[in-house]
Amino acid sequence: xxxxxxxxxxxxxxxxxxxxxxxxxxxxxxxxxxxxxxxxxxxxxxxxxxxxxxxxxxxxxxxxxxxxxxxxxxxxxxxxxxxxxxxxxxxxxxxxxxxxxxxxxxxxxxxxxxxxxxxxxxxxxxxxxxxxxxxxxxxxxxxxxxxxxxxxxxxxxxxxxxxxxxxxxxxxxxxxxxxxxxxxxxxxxxxxxxxxxxxxxxxxxxxxxxxxxxxxxxxxxxxxxxxxx
Numbered sequence: 001x002x003x004x005x006x007x008x009x010x011x012x013x014x015x016x017x018x019x020x021x022x023x024x025x026x027x028x029x030x031x032x033x034x035x036x037x038x039x040x041x042x043x044x045x046x047x048x049x050x051x052x053x054x055x056x057x058x059x060x061x062x063x064x065x066x067x068x069x070x071x072x073x074x075x076x077x078x079x080x081x082x083x084x085x086x087x088x089x090x091x092x093x094x095x096x097x098x099x100x101x102x103x104x105x106x107x108x109x110x111x112x113x114x115x116x117x118x119x120x121x122x123x124x125x126x127x128x129x130x131x132x133x134x135x136x137x138x139x140x141x142x143x144x145x146x147x148x149x150x151x152x153x154x155x156x157x158x159x160x161x162x163x164x165x166x167x168x169x170x171x172x173x174x175x176x177x178x179x180x181x182x183x184x185x186x187x188x189x190x191x192x193x194x195x196x197x198x199x200x201x202x203x204x205x206x207x208x209x210x211x212x213x214x215x216x217x218x219x220x221x222x223x224x225x226x227x228x229x
Contacts, residue, residue: 041141049067050066051133052066053065053132054130061117063112073108074105075105077105078141079104082099082100084138084139085137095126102168154184155171155174155185159187159188160189160190161191161195165197168198184213187215188218190217190218191220206228
């Protein structure tokens with residue numbers, strides 16, 4: 001073998017090694033970017049999350065925004081499931097109650113709870129006393145139902161009062177998923193017009209997904225119903 005042949009072989013080997021290393025790096029980057037981020041919830045132990053914003057929506061309804069560990073953290077709650085929140089009632093006794101966030105894992109760095117606070121509600125007392133900077137103990141995920149995209153052609157929902165939050169969570173997840181063509185129909189009952197929770201958000205879904213999402217509001221005290229705009 002002459003020197004030129006050996007040199008050409010060395011170059012081919014080096015090029016081959018370079019291509020192989022590049023392929024490995026590209027594959028590793030793809031796997032890292034496509035890997036689903038780990039959620040912040042623990043199904044066995046309560047974890048505490050800091051309240052960073054409290055927005056009063058009406059005299060007895062407020063939206064609570066809680067901070068996750070990092071700006072890119074996700075709660076990690078499967079669609080259709082809920083969390084358990086721990087607090088203390090007016091007597092100082094521990095109380096645990098389930099709630100469904102109105103945010104999804106696409107809302108990184110935080111999660112939100114829309115809470116209706118009842119005068120005699122034990123957990124309502126805890127949320128009434130909660131101030132920015134305080135911490136809420138949360139455990140989850142909880143629940144048997146877990147929605148799978150495209151599992152049905154149309155999804156029918158019936159909700160009343162504060163029971164709208166799990167329905168809103170599922171509806172949002174369906175509609176905002178470009179691969180899920182499921183239609184959603186919601187009947188939402190309340191006593192008065194002022195009792196309707198998340199109306200602006202629901203009407204926004206109707207406007208953004210015409211033909212795919214319909215909401216029918218039913219009011220008991222006014223004995224009337226109307227379709228969401």
